[in-house]
Amino acid sequence: MMKKRALLLHPADNCIVALCDxxxxxxxxxxxxxxxxxxxxxxxxxxxxxxxxxxxxxxxxGAAIGSATRDIQAGEHIHTHNLHSDAIAIFHHHNAGYQPDQEAP
Known part of the structure; x- marks a missing residue:
């Protein structure tokens, strides 16, 4: 019997997540x-x-989390050495009402 060692989170994914070392x-x-x-x-x-x-x-x-910075073969570890995040930061302090020169109450 085969022991599942990784999880495919969505059918469209091209990566799996390790369930153990x-x-x-x-x-x-x-x-x-x-x-x-x-x-x-x-x-x-x-x-x-x-x-x-x-x-x-x-x-x-099921969503893009980044772009491959080089060819990645099946079975290779995907991390910062071969993945560039495509995330765009959309939170800014000025959007949250933060005022750097305000004193705390």
């Missing part, structure tokens, strides 16, 4: 597939479940 070379099973881990990956970190080309969107939760 995974060693390099381990077979990683998830609900609908399997891959070999190219590197050691810690609990909660992402692995590519398919090949992702440089510049392509990394999809998690």
């Amino acid at each position: 995974i060693a390099r070379g381990d077979t990683v099973y998830w609900d609908s597939g399997e891959t070999l881990s190219a590197q050691a990956v810690s609990l909660g970190h992402k692995l590519a479940c398919v090949a992702i080309q440089r510049g392509a969107k990394v999809i998690k939760y």
Whole structure:
């Protein structure tokens, strides 16, 4: 019996999330597939479940979370070394009524 070691959060995702620490070379099973881990990956970190080309969107939760900064092979760890966040900060202090020269009550 195969033990599920990763989770595909949404059917459109091209990455899976490690449910435990995974060693390099381990077979990683998830609900609908399997891959070999190219590197050691810690609990909660992402692995590519398919090949992702440089510049392509990394999809998690069914939404783009960033762009691949290089080609990523299935089973590779996805993190800041090969992913650029596409998030745009939309919160600003001036939107929250913050006044830097106001004294606290």
